[in-house]
Amino acid sequence: MIPLAVPNLSGNEAQYLQECIDSGFVSSVGPFVSRFEQMIAQAAGSPYAVATASGTAGLHVALVALGVKPGDLVILPSLTFIATANAVSYCGAQPWLVDCDPDTWNLDCGLLEQILTEECDSCCGRVTQKKTGQRVAAIMPVHTLGTPADMDRILPLAQKFGLPVVADAAAALGARYHGRNVGDLGADLTVFSFNGNKTITCGGGGAVVGSDKELLQHVRHLSTTARRGEGYDHDHIGFNYRLTNIQAAVGCAQLERLDHLVARKQKIRETYRRAFHDMEAVTPFPQSLHGQSADWFSGIVLKNPSPTVTTELRTFLRQQGIESKPFWKPLHLQAPYRNAPTTRQTVSEGLWFRIVVLPCSTTITEKELQHVVAEVRRGLQGLE
Structure with a gap:
């Protein structure tokens, strides 16, 4: 059987895995995690990166870090893998599903503009859906199958209405938009996936990248159970969302190629x-x-x-x-x-x-x- 999409593990994966095992660092701390985050940031064109347990976990913690709350709405395309919407639901929020563009299969920017201008009220820094009164908390475009969404149309709309943007770039590492890497397009946060069928895989895992140092520190804090210092003092309801050193070892070898x-x-x-x-x-x-x-x-x-x-x-x-x-x-x-x-x-x-x-x-x-x-x-x- 000719398989659909299997990982290519013909680089240094076995060597790095053995180094990881020999070091004893196999969980969510270790040198390969730090190296992986540095490599992801460079590949994505972003100054900061936080490795997560999955792309879905990355989307979830990104939305939480940007203040998405129960009862909110997050705008995203209907033609996407269900994990995009599930991350919204984990926040207690609700996805507002918009049709795709027939030429790119990405979020239809014309419809995005239409719903923001005709189906929403905007007042005092708050955008609400006219029909329900629910707050619109974010826009989440998807770079479908690795094809970048039209960020030059999405970002001005987001700025006009004061909405943060979380880009679901699950399969888009290595793509370019007008010559720029997909982590350098202006979204508040961009999220990648490294599932087993992705071009770059850790067997699982994800990453959140961005240019706002404090925001990425908050993402890291939330994804590490919101633990402060070396003791067991936690200041938020956090998540156990960090990538393991074993997975990062595989990811480092993958990113080299x-x-x-x-x-x-x-x-x-x-x-x-x-x-x-x-x-x-x-x-x-x-x-x-x-x-x-x-x-x-x-x-x-x-x-x-x-x-x-x-x-x-x-x-x-x-x-x-x-x-x-x-x-x-x-x-x-x-x-x-x-x-x-x-x-x-x-x-x-x-x-x-x-x-x-x-x-x-x-x-x-x-x-x-x-x-x-x-x-x-x-x-x-x-x-x-």
């Missing part, structure tokens, strides 16, 4: 784009309109609007020894968020079930890639 691994992902995306460009039945994954995507996942979008066609193609590919995957079901269609506030979802509802994610491990061989291409073409011809 960041440029190579991202370039490999980009080449795989380009291979699929070229291979299927002449097929009427499919369109490629979107390309970044404002820079360079990290191209975390690759695949095709079927033009046929029937969900059964997508299922039949994936079944055919599995029979040929090829793993594939459906895309995220929009959050407003998910049981936990069916009653969440939502603004136009025609794009996400018409898109998600037509997406087929294809194998894109950085270790995939050229022979395997060509086999995937040939079988996808054969499978689509059989479904016409």
